[in-house]
Amino acid sequence: MANPDLAKLDAIAREGRVQIIRMLTHAGSGHPGGSLSVIDILVDLYFNRMRYDPRRPTWEDRDRFVLSKGHCVPAQYFCMAKAGFFPESLLLTLRKLGSPLQGHPDRVALPGIEAATGSLGQGLSVATGMALGLKLAGKTARVYCVLGDGEMQEGQVWESLMSGPKLGAPAHHLDNLCVTLDYNGIQLDDFVKKILDLEPVVEKLKAYGWPVLDINGHDIAQVDKALDQAEATRGAPTFIVAHTVKGKGVSFMENQPEWHGKAPKPGEAVQAIKEIAGQPLPAWVEPIVAELQAMEKK
Amino acid sequence: MPAKASRAAFGETLIELGATNDRIVTVDADLSKSTMTAKFAHTYPDRAFNVGIAESGMIGLAAGLALAGRIPFACSFACFVVGRFETIRVSVAYTNAPVKLVGTHVGVAIGEDGYTQMGLEDIACIRSLPNIPIVQPADEIETKQAVAFAVEHDGPLYLRLTRQNLEPVHDGAYRFAFGKADVLRPGHDVTVLATGGTVWNSLEAAKKLAENGINAEVINVATIKPLDEDALLLSAGKTGRVVTVEDHSLNGGLGGAVAELLAEVMPTPVKRLGVTGFGESGDPAGLYRKHGLDPDGIARSVTKFLNR
Numbered sequence: 001m002a003n004p005d006l007a008k009l010d011a012i013a014r015e016g017r018v019q020i021i022r023m024l025t026h027a028g029s030g031h032p033g034g035s036l037s038v039i040d041i042l043v044d045l046y047f048n049r050m051r052y053d054p055r056r057p058t059w060e061d062r063d064r065f066v067l068s069k070g071h072c073v074p075a076q077y078f079c080m081a082k083a084g085f086f087p088e089s090l091l092l093t094l095r096k097l098g099s100p101l102q103g104h105p106d107r108v109a110l111p112g113i114e115a116a117t118g119s120l121g122q123g124l125s126v127a128t129g130m131a132l133g134l135k136l137a138g139k140t141a142r143v144y145c146v147l148g149d150g151e152m153q154e155g156q157v158w159e160s161l162m163s164g165p166k167l168g169a170p171a172h173h174l175d176n177l178c179v180t181l182d183y184n185g186i187q188l189d190d191f192v193k194k195i196l197d198l199e200p201v202v203e204k205l206k207a208y209g210w211p212v213l214d215i216n217g218h219d220i221a222q223v224d225k226a227l228d229q230a231e232a233t234r235g236a237p238t239f240i241v242a243h244t245v246k247g248k249g250v251s252f253m254e255n256q257p258e259w260h261g262k263a264p265k266p267g268e269a270v271q272a273i274k275e276i277a278g279q280p281l282p283a284w285v286e287p288i289v290a291e292l293q294a295m296e297k298k
Numbered sequence: 299m300p301a302k303a304s305r306a307a308f309g310e311t312l313i314e315l316g317a318t319n320d321r322i323v324t325v326d327a328d329l330s331k332s333t334m335t336a337k338f339a340h341t342y343p344d345r346a347f348n349v350g351i352a353e354s355g356m357i358g359l360a361a362g363l364a365l366a367g368r369i370p371f372a373c374s375f376a377c378f379v380v381g382r383f384e385t386i387r388v389s390v391a392y393t394n395a396p397v398k399l400v401g402t403h404v405g406v407a408i409g410e411d412g413y414t415q416m417g418l419e420d421i422a423c424i425r426s427l428p429n430i431p432i433v434q435p436a437d438e439i440e441t442k443q444a445v446a447f448a449v450e451h452d453g454p455l456y457l458r459l460t461r462q463n464l465e466p467v468h469d470g471a472y473r474f475a476f477g478k479a480d481v482l483r484p485g486h487d488v489t490v491l492a493t494g495g496t497v498w499n500s501l502e503a504a505k506k507l508a509e510n511g512i513n514a515e516v517i518n519v520a521t522i523k524p525l526d527e528d529a530l531l532l533s534a535g536k537t538g539r540v541v542t543v544e545d546h547s548l549n550g551g552l553g554g555a556v557a558e559l560l561a562e563v564m565p566t567p568v569k570r571l572g573v574t575g576f577g578e579s580g581d582p583a584g585l586y587r588k589h590g591l592d593p594d595g596i597a598r599s600v601t602k603f604l605n606r
Contacts, residue, residue, distance in 0.1 A: 133364075159352035
């Protein structure tokens with residue numbers, strides 16, 4: 001949107017990073033690396049882009065968001081709590097017995113989640129179906145899907161990439177669909193380049209018929225501008241390749257494959273949160289640090 | 299009423315229902331001429347989507363369409379539908395997306411194309427998932443009503459359809475009731491539970507058995523999941539012997555479901571008839587004889603079972 005309040009969005013993203021670390025530390029497991037790489041994109045979507053009403057999560061005209069890389073859902077849970085879908089206190093129930101905040105998103109358990117994901121490769125197909133369904137219903141709502149780079153190795157992703165620009169033509173082109181790749185370069189086992197390189201990914205996507213935008217996924221101004229461009233594009237869905245850093249914001253996690261799927265210990269969490277929040281420590285962070293320090297002593 | 303394939307009755311019914319319900323859409327993966335949705339696509343071109351030979355994408359797309367308020371029928375051969383089990387498991391079942399999955403060309407009855415095209419494990423796969431009922435109609439009239447039910451049903455559903463023509467087993471007064479077993483022939487010596495293409499064969503078998511003084515109760519189990527437990531227990535309690543007949547693997551199908559129910563609730567001797575091992579190419583009648591699913595084979599198995 002025109003003239004986004006970047007300072008406000010950056011502050012929300014910083015808060016999100018703190019809460020991601022806090023949630024995962026309490027849970028004792030989860031995926032910090034990808035949650036930290038995707039958070040800036042999600043913050044712009046939830047707080048500067050999508051139309052939704054947290055009191056009416058099934059509102060027909062809402063924009064839809066599908067986190068196809070479902071393991072990074074802590075980033076989404078933070079945004080949903082901040083937006084008012086559920087109380088922030090629920091964040092600390094992540095991955096606990098009986099919590100609607102499942103380790104990977106559960107549509108039935110948590111209103112506001114649009115599709116169960118986490119079995120990689122499926123979210124884009126589902127998002128494409130939503131975009132088509134909305135077009136058929138004459139709705140102007142948009143659908144946003146975020147993919148992981150390791151996930152791009154799944155065959156089902158390419159099935160949907162092949163059909164996305166063609167489906168619905170000529171009356172219902174899916175220009176209401178915007179896909180963003182969280183290109184942090186690391187998957188569970190190792191660097192994506194070492195496991196199965198995606199390159200040249202922009203050229204591949206263009207060859208499949210997608211308009212492609214190539215951006216820095218941590219620069220919210222760039223994210224927002226790309227989403228603007230996607231919204232202005234007619235006749236085709238848009239694909240945004242967002243270059244990101246796995247573990248962004250925490251020095252010892254950045255670009256380290258080992259932090260794909262490992263929760264920080266309380267001491268590590270305190271260090272991480274201090275780095276994210278900066279010195280002097282803002283007042284709102286102090287109780288979180290104290291809480292984690294207490295966990296460390298136990 | 300002449301014999302008709304349930305896939306054909308499905309295709310015709312969908313066109314009829316589509317005239318008054320524009321939420322109905324079809325999603326195919328290059329088999330619409332075989333799943334019989336091609337005419338729907340011709341009649342309503344803006345509501346039919348062919349994604350190419352990409353069944354995972356087809357099922358995922360259907361899930362999204364369903365979540366956005368459409369009523370999608372995602373159609374392919376049964377083996378290719380459940381071949382994308384992981385997508386069904388997460389995007390349909392766990393997401394609880396009201397997709398109507400349609401698997402045609404079930405069983406060895408497809409004949410010459412051989413094993414790779416035969417849906418033989420689909421009931422077993424879908425049975426293992428919460429949220430997705432399984433309906434397999436036995437003739438044209440039941441198919442038409444089952445399709446109408448699928449449109450109205452607020453949730454996912456798996457519809458299992460045959461390539462081969464099915465002789466009618468119901469008259470015009472029949473009313474399909476989801477979740478209800480359908481007693482086609484009352485009897486007291488043995489309960490024969492059949493589904494889909496083997497229902498008519500089981501009725502023919504019952505006639506042969508009657509000639510030898512065996513009075514078989516034949517029940518059409520159109521809703522395989524959830525089973526009509528009350529009706530099945532009532533019949534099994536009366537006859538004390540249960541035979542299941544299906545064109546599906548012996549493992550995990552109707553026979554498995556019935557055996558699980560009876561073993562837990564009312565232990566009763568059960569004989570399961572179905573397909574063992576892989577299917578193979580051949581003429582459908584020959585394959586039914588080989589697997590003992592023809593009327594003579596069924597009658598022979600029932601007799602042997604009662605005499606053991």
